[in-house]
Every structure is written in structure tokens, then in C-alpha cells.
Amino acid sequence: xxxxxxxxxxxxVSWSGVIVVLVLxxxxxxLRLVNPSVFPGxxxxxxxxxxxxxxxxxxxxxxxxxxxxxxxxxxGGGLGMVTGILAGWYRLFGKLIWGPIEILRPVPPLAWxxxxxxxxxxxxxxxxxxxxxxxxxxxxxNTYKGMISVDPMLFRAAQSIGLRGPRLLAKIAVPAALPDxxxxxxxxxxxxxxxxxxxxxxxxxxxxxxxxxxxxxVGEVEVIVYGILLIGLLNLITDYLIFxxxxxxxxxxxxx
Amino acid sequence: MGKAIAIEHVTKRxxxxxxxxLALKDVTLHIAANEFVSIVGRSGCGKTTLxxxxxxxxQPSSGQVLxxxxxxxxxxxxxxxxxxHAALFPWLTAIQNIxxxxxxxxxxxxxxxxxxxxLIELVRLGGFERKYPRELSGGMQQRVAIARALAxxxxxxxxxxxxxxxxxxxxxxxxxxLLRIWEARKKTVIFVTHSIMEALYLSDRxxxxxxxxxxxxxxxxxxxxxxxxRSSHEFMALYxxxxxxxx
Amino acid sequence: MxxxxxxxxxxxxxxRLRRTRLTIPxxxxxxxxxxxxxxxxxxxxxxxxxxxxxxxxxxxLARTFxxxxxxxxxxxxxxxxxxxxxxxxxxxxxxxxxxxxIPLGLFVGATPLLERAVAPIITFAxxxxxxxxLPLAVAWFGVGEFTRVFLxxxxxxxxxxxxxxxxxxxxxxxxxxxxxxxxxxxxxxFMQVMLPGSLPRIFAGLRVALGMAFLVIxxxxxxxxxxxxxxxxMEARNFYRTDVTMVGMIFIAIIGFVLxxxxxxLERILLPWVTDLEEVQR
Ligand SMILES: Nc1ncnc2c1ncn2[C@@H]1O[C@H](COP(=O)(O)OP(=O)(O)O)[C@@H](O)[C@H]1O
Ligand SMILES: [Mg+2]
Numbered sequence: 001x002x003x004x005x006x007x008x009x010x011x012x013v014s015w016s017g018v019i020v021v022l023v024l025x026x027x028x029x030x031l032r033l034v035n036p037s038v039f040p041g042x043x044x045x046x047x048x049x050x051x052x053x054x055x056x057x058x059x060x061x062x063x064x065x066x067x068x069x070x071x072x073x074x075x076g077g078g079l080g081m082v083t084g085i086l087a088g089w090y091r092l093f094g095k096l097i098w099g100p101i102e103i104l105r106p107v108p109p110l111a112w113x114x115x116x117x118x119x120x121x122x123x124x125x126x127x128x129x130x131x132x133x134x135x136x137x138x139x140x141x142n143t144y145k146g147m148i149s150v151d152p153m154l155f156r157a158a159q160s161i162g163l164r165g166p167r168l169l170a171k172i173a174v175p176a177a178l179p180d181x182x183x184x185x186x187x188x189x190x191x192x193x194x195x196x197x198x199x200x201x202x203x204x205x206x207x208x209x210x211x212x213x214x215x216x217x218v219g220e221v222e223v224i225v226y227g228i229l230l231i232g233l234l235n236l237i238t239d240y241l242i243f244x245x246x247x248x249x250x251x252x253x254x255x256x
Numbered sequence: 257m258g259k260a261i262a263i264e265h266v267t268k269r270x271x272x273x274x275x276x277x278l279a280l281k282d283v284t285l286h287i288a289a290n291e292f293v294s295i296v297g298r299s300g301c302g303k304t305t306l307x308x309x310x311x312x313x314x315q316p317s318s319g320q321v322l323x324x325x326x327x328x329x330x331x332x333x334x335x336x337x338x339x340x341h342a343a344l345f346p347w348l349t350a351i352q353n354i355x356x357x358x359x360x361x362x363x364x365x366x367x368x369x370x371x372x373x374x375l376i377e378l379v380r381l382g383g384f385e386r387k388y389p390r391e392l393s394g395g396m397q398q399r400v401a402i403a404r405a406l407a408x409x410x411x412x413x414x415x416x417x418x419x420x421x422x423x424x425x426x427x428x429x430x431x432x433x434l435l436r437i438w439e440a441r442k443k444t445v446i447f448v449t450h451s452i453m454e455a456l457y458l459s460d461r462x463x464x465x466x467x468x469x470x471x472x473x474x475x476x477x478x479x480x481x482x483x484x485x486r487s488s489h490e491f492m493a494l495y496x497x498x499x500x501x502x503x
Numbered sequence: 504m505x506x507x508x509x510x511x512x513x514x515x516x517x518x519r520l521r522r523t524r525l526t527i528p529x530x531x532x533x534x535x536x537x538x539x540x541x542x543x544x545x546x547x548x549x550x551x552x553x554x555x556x557x558x559x560x561x562x563x564l565a566r567t568f569x570x571x572x573x574x575x576x577x578x579x580x581x582x583x584x585x586x587x588x589x590x591x592x593x594x595x596x597x598x599x600x601x602x603x604x605i606p607l608g609l610f611v612g613a614t615p616l617l618e619r620a621v622a623p624i625i626t627f628a629x630x631x632x633x634x635x636x637l638p639l640a641v642a643w644f645g646v647g648e649f650t651r652v653f654l655x656x657x658x659x660x661x662x663x664x665x666x667x668x669x670x671x672x673x674x675x676x677x678x679x680x681x682x683x684x685x686x687x688x689x690x691x692x693f694m695q696v697m698l699p700g701s702l703p704r705i706f707a708g709l710r711v712a713l714g715m716a717f718l719v720i721x722x723x724x725x726x727x728x729x730x731x732x733x734x735x736x737m738e739a740r741n742f743y744r745t746d747v748t749m750v751g752m753i754f755i756a757i758i759g760f761v762l763x764x765x766x767x768x769l770e771r772i773l774l775p776w777v778t779d780l781e782e783v784q785r
Contacts, residue, residue, distance in 0.1 A: 010619070013616060013619045014623060017620040017621040018623050018624055038643065039643070095532035095533065096532050096533070096536045099535070099536045100540060103537065106759030106760050106763065107752050107755055108721050108759075110634075110725075111732075111736060111751075113721075114740035114745075114748045115752070117740065118745050118748075194718060195718075196632075198634045201637060201638065216638040216641070221639065224638050224642065227635065228636060229631075231631070231632050232627060232631035232635075233627075233630070236626065236630040308680075311684055312683075313680050313684075332683075332686055333684075333686025335684060336684065337681070339677060339681065343678060345681070345682075345695075345696065346776050347699040347700070348776075356685050357686055361686055389776075390776065405685075408686060414684075
């Protein structure tokens with residue numbers, strides 16, 4: 001009983017900030033303190049969301065966007081993970097390969113757009129390339145860092161009970177580096193997502209980024225805002241899924 | 257001058273209904289001004305919890321803690337605490353850590369510097385004043401923590417396994433120093449330790465706690481004159497008595 | 504070359520070789536790979552295995568590099584104009600974000616009820632992809648400097664804010680206890696314990712935010728300006744000058760590297776007590 005009331009109070013506090021913001025925003029619109037066609041209010045956006053676009057269309061745009069990010073992320077993140085693990089395990093390979101990686105790392109994924117357009121044209125490949133770059137660098141650096149900072153005592157302990165070679169890699173090194181890899185994946189996902197939006201805003205005929213550009217072309221700010229909110233929501237949900245469901249469960253020993 | 261401490265029917269529970277999970281159950285203990293009391297007992301019998309309540313970090317679930325006749329209230333400079341893990345501020349050098357208390361009490365710079373320098377000598381850390389905690393060994397950190405607690409010249413000194421991380425030699429040195437300080441500056445000391453020998457060597461009275469729930473099991477008054485001989489017959493007899501009380 | 508009959512000097516020679524091998528610094532290996540790759544690239548273009556126009560070879564890039572420093576690109580816009588424009592935008596947006604977010608984050612983090620009330624807003628605002636705001640910011644503020652700086656500041660603000668809030672909340676209770684028992688007041692505890700205790704994590708946030716600033720700057724310089732490194736690489740594309748784009752990317756990497764190093768240097772100066780700078784990133 002007491003606990004339930006405390007829970008309800010917590011819920012109220014948690015949402016109070018959101019409610020205050022929404023109410024103030026709507027009031028500013030209703031009272032015409034701002035121009036509603038430039039700064040649309042929550043109700044206007046809700047109206048757009050409910051009546052302007054059929055749910056099926058929106059879901060389709062969202063699906064396309066998610067597919068793109070996922071595809072690019074899997075390529076970039078997968079390559080990054082494999083490279084990072086190998087670089088950490090075969091130290092000579094790691095030292096050799098780290099030069100080019102360190103040089104390319106400070107170049108943000110978006111700076112590759114002109115090159116990507118040159119190499120792959122305006123199509124899907126360019127987008128996937130940009131997105132995969134977003135995932136590659138955070139994953140590769142964090143994986144490598146995790147691999148080379150595994151406590152040597154762990155290896156000694158494992159060797160003394162007879163683990164060697166690939167089993168040492170699979171059973172000790174990679175699991176011990178997993179928390180760092182997880183950090184890399186999370187950062188990589190957010191960068192992939194950020195790059196997706198840029199790629200879609202630049203050139204696409206489907207996807208949530210395209211929805212925003214459509215809103216801009218027809219000059220309806222509420223469509224732009226709707227698209228932004230959708231992308232934000234999608235980012236929030238996917239990050240939650242990756243971090244809480246995947247990592248929290250698998251890496252409970254680390255994150256507690 | 258030290259102050260008397262009265263712990264009256266104190267019970268502490270940490271949000272758990274289970275009787276056995278009580279951190280402390282109905283503990284009553286009276287400590288005279290300037291008395292040196294040691295608390296011994298297994299891990300988890302509520303020693304740290306009791307110190308935290310005397311210091312004012314925690315409030316008892318029931319019962320009360322009186323300091324010099326007044327309710328313990330919130331923490332303050334009259335009760336110096338030496339934590340189990342030194343808890344030095346990592347962003348301050350050794351001497352800055354020691355000066356932390358006096359500085360925030362508004363002691364003028366020159367005076368507190370001189371004081372801190374004396375304390376540095378007292379804990380034998382000359383030459384390490386400007387090192388950060390991470391540059392000091394565990395034992396050195398602990399000595400800085402003791403100096404820091406002494407810097408406010410508190411009436412009561414609460415020490416939570418302060419010498420646990422020290423090597424045997426430093427440990428006996430620090431024991432002698434502590435007794436010297438206690439006799440020179442007159443403080444009430446509550447000293448938590450795992451070592452029965454240490455408790456017997458130092459204190460006027462040894463209090464034994466038992467876990468699940470945390471309770472006061474026995475009190476042994478030690479009247480042997482200081483400095484005590486660890487190998488003396490009386491000493492060993494008391495050792496046996498405490499050992500029996502714990503097991 | 505020592506002869507094999509002469510055993511002792513030979514062993515000494517091997518020993519010396521071993522010892523020198525051990526002292527080769529890691530970056531030398533990296534440099535070796537880079538040089539080999541550049542040479543391969545040049546070679547492949549020379550033999551027409553890859554297209555010199557889509558993959559301008561290093562020798563060409565070197566000439567372009569020189570030409571850009573001398574004459575700039577497009578005609579009339581010098582390279583230092585590009586550098587200055589990009590650097591200014593980043594510094595403006597980034598410092599505005601830091602100056603607002605750090606005090607606010609410290610305050611929110613130290614006020615639990617307020618923190619709970621605003622947490623959902625912060626989480627969502629942080630999830631909003633900064634670049635998706637570009638069309639909206641253009642609709643609101645037009646295509647100008649303000650929009651560019653605003654977007655950089657927006658991207659950095661939420662990252663720094665979150666790190667400051669987490670930093671305050673992550674300061675060990677032990678330190679607060681210690682300060683209380685040493686008689687420090689609430690104000691003193693905030694200034695002398697919470698503040699220094701949270702700096703390492705705030706710096707970790709500042710580092711991530713710098714990366715964000717770089718992501719955003721490129722996008723915002725791709726529209727409505729010919730000044731800035733983002734504009735340079737996009738403009739080069741319009742003239743089909745892949746070599747200029749690539750040199751522009753090198754410029755961007757240089758700024759990024761220098762700024763990241765400056766921040767790390769600042770951190771070492773300001774937080775001399777932190778052992779392992781990497782530790783904090785977790
Ligand atoms: N903050 C806390 N929350 C919940 N339980 C606690 C807390 N602090 C201590 N306890 C519990 O109270 C008991 C006594 O702990 P403590 O005083 O630290 O023992 P000691 O110092 O004698 O080893 C233990 O069972 C411990 O698990
Ligand atoms: Mg304890």
C-alpha cells in the first residue's frame with residue numbers, strides 16, 4: 001500500500017517536467033506568443049501525426065531507416081570488432097594496423113559523404129558506407145583498448161588450468177574485453193544513427209530523414225517536427241533495447 | 257577534552273523486515289569521557305554501522321545516541337572519523353587533505369600549515385606532503401587519514417579498522433603513536449579492529465559484537481598498566497576470554 | 504658482418520639487435536604501414552589498376568595540398584579562411600554548450616527531486632539526432648551563422664549536461680561523509696568535494712562532445728556557405744575535384760587531432776590527480 005503510493009508519487013515527479021514543458025509550449029501557441037506556422041504546438045503536431053500520414057506509411061519509413069542503420073552498423077561494427085580483436089590478440093598486427101586507423105579516426109563520418117558519392121554514387125551503397133564508418137571507429141578503438149587492457153593475471157590463471165590458443169582468446173580475452181566492446185557498440189550505434197539522418201536528409205526518397213525533407217519542401221514545419229520526434233523516439237527505443245536488454249543482461253557482472 | 261558517549265537501546269535496520277537482517281539490535285553501551293574502547297567482532301556484525309551512527313551519518317531506527325548528554329545530531333568536527341578505506345580526497349595532496357578540516361573552520365593559513373606539518377611529522381610522512389593519495393601506499397594513505405582526523409583536534413576519535421592495511425612494523429609503531437596522542441590530547445576513542453591483540457594492547461575496555469542480528473555479546477575491562485606486555489600471563493588470559501566470547 | 508666462427512661477438516651482435524628491436528616505438532610500426540599503403544596506392548594508380556580520378560594518388564594529393572595552402576579553393580577563398588571559419592564555429596558552439604551545461608548539470612545533479620523531474624526531457628532531447636534538426640533550425644533561424652553555431656551547441660549541450668549530472672551523482676558518498684565529519688558546511692562540500700570529484704567525468708563528457716561538434720560542423724557547413732572545411736570538401740565535389748576533397752579531409756583530421764590533444768593536455772593540467780585518463784571514460 002505504502003509502496004504503491006510512493007511509486008505513484010515517483011511517477012508523477014518523473015513526468016512533471018515533461019508535462020510542464022508541453023503545457024507551456026502549447027500555451028505559447030494558443031496565446032499566439034509565437035507564430036504557429038513556424039513554431040507549431042504539441043496539439044498541432046499531434047494532429048499531423050494522427051491525420052496527415054497514415055500509420056502504415058510512417059511505419060514503412062521507419063522500417064527503411066532501421067534497415068539502413070542496422071545494415072551499415074552490422075558491417076561497420078562487425079568489421080570493427082573483428083579488427084579490434086585480431087589487433088589486440090596479434091600484437092604485431094595491431095601495431096601495424098593502428099597507424100592508418102589513428103589517422104582516419106578523427107575524420108567524422110559525414111566528411112566522407114563527397115567521397116562516398118564519388119565512389120558509390122547516389123544510391124543505397126553510399127548511405128550504408130557512411131553509416132558503417134560511424135560504427136567502425138568507436139567499435140574498433142574500444143575493442144582494441146579492451147583487448148590490450150585485459151588483466152594479465154587472468155591469462156596466467158587460465159593458462160595454469162590448461163587453456164591455450166584460440167580457447168584462451170574465446171574464453172578469457174574476449175569476455176574480459178566485453179565491457180569495453182559494449183561501450184564501443186553503444187557509441188557506434190548512436191554515431192551510425194546520427195549519420196543515417198544526414199545521409200537521408202542529403203539524398204533519399206524513403207526513410208524518416210526523407211520525411212523531414214519532405215516537410216521542408218512543402219513548407220510545413222509541423223511535419224519536420226513530427227519527423228524529428230519520430231527519429232528521436234526510434235533512437236531512444238533502439239538504444240534502450242541494445243543497452244538494457246542485451247548488455248545489462250549479458251554483462252550483469254560488470255554493470256551490476 | 258573528550259566527551260562521554262551513551263548508546264541507548266539502539267536498533268538499526270536497513271529496509272528489511274527479517275529479524276536476522278538487523279544490522280544492530282537493542283545495543284546499549286556507555287563510554288566515559290576520555291575512555292579508550294575497542295570493538296571487535298566478525299565482519300557484518302554492525303561495527304561500521306555503529307560508528308556511522310555515533311558520527312551522525314546514520315540515524316538509529318529506534319533508541320538514541322547521546323554525545324556529552326546531547327543527541328548525536330548531524331556530523332561535525334567534534335567527532336573525527338578514520339574510515340576503513342582511507343577515503344582521502346584524491347584531488348588534494350597529503351598536506352591539503354590534512355588541512356581540509358581547519359581550512360573550512362577558518363583557521364588562518366599560516367597556523368594551519370604549521371599544524372599540518374606537525375601532524376605530518378607525527379605520522380612520519382615527512383617528504384610526502386605534496387604527493388597525491390594515489391602516489392602513496394595503502395599504509396601511508398591510512399596515516400594521512402589519521403592525521404586528517406586529528407587536525408580538527410576532535411573530542412571524539414572514531415576509528416574503523418584504521419591499521420588493517422598496515423604492515424606489522426608500522427602497525428605497532430602507529431599503536432604506540434595513537435596511545436601517545438590519546439594520553440597527550442585527552443580524547444574519547446572508539447577503535448574498531450579485527451585483531452584481539454590490538455584491542456587488548458590499546459584499550460581500557462574491549463566490547464565484543466556478534467552478527468545476525470548485530471548485538472553486544474560481551475564487555476571486558478582491561479586494567480593492565482600501559483605499556484602492556486603482549487606475552488604476559490594476564491594478557492594471554494584476557495585474550496582467551498575474548499576469543500571465547502567471539503566463538 | 505661478423506663471421507660465424509667468431510662466436511662471442513656474434514652473440515653480442517644478436518643481443519644488440521634484440522635490444523634495438525625492443526626499443527622500436529609503436530608509432531613506427533603504424534608509420535611503416537601508412538607508408539607502404541601510400542606507396543601501394545601510388546603504384547596501383549601508376550599501373551592504371553585503379554582510377555586516378557576517383558583515387559587521386561598521394562603524389563597528386565601532395566601537390567594539391569601545396570596548391571591549397573598557396574591559392575586556396577574555390578578561387579579566392581584561402582585555406583586559412585576555411586580553418587578559421589571551422590575553428591570559430593566549433594569553439595563558439597562548444598564553449599556556449601559547456602558554459603551553460605556544466606553549471607546547470609552540477610545544479611541538477613545535486614538536486615535529486617529536480618533531477619527526477621527533468622530526466623525524461625534530457626533523455627529525449629539527447630536522443631533527438633542533432634542533424635535531423637537541421638531543416639527545422641533553417642526554418643526557424645534561416646541559413647546563417649547562428650543556425651550553424653546553434654546546432655553545434657545543441658549537440659554538445661545534452662552530452663555535457665548528462666555527464667555533469669552523472670558526475671555529481673557519482674561522487675562517492677565516502678568523500679561527503681569524510682567532509683561532513685571534518686566540519687565542512689554544505690556550501691564547502693559542494694565547492695570542495697562535489698565539484699572536484701565530478702571533474703573527471705565532466706571531462707569525459709567534454710571529450711565525447713568534441714566528437715559530436717565535429718560531426719555536426721561538417722553537416723552545417725555543407726549548406727549555404729563556401730567558408731569552412733565542410734564547405735571546402737562539398738564545393739570540391741561540385742567541381743569534381745576528389746583530390747581537393749581528400750586534402751580537405753586531411754585538414755579536418757588535423758584540426759580534430761589538435762583539438763583532442765589540447766583537451767587532453769588541459770585535463771592533465773587541471774586534474775593532476777587522475778591516474779589513468781582512460782579509466783574515467785567507462
Ligand atoms: N547501507 C546499507 N544498506 C543495507 N545494508 C547494510 C548497509 N550497511 C550495512 N548493511 C548491513 O548491515 C550489517 C552490518 O554491516 P557493517 O556495519 O558494515 O558491519 P561490520 O563493519 O561489522 O563489518 C551487514 O549485514 C551489512 O550487510
Ligand atoms: Mg566495517
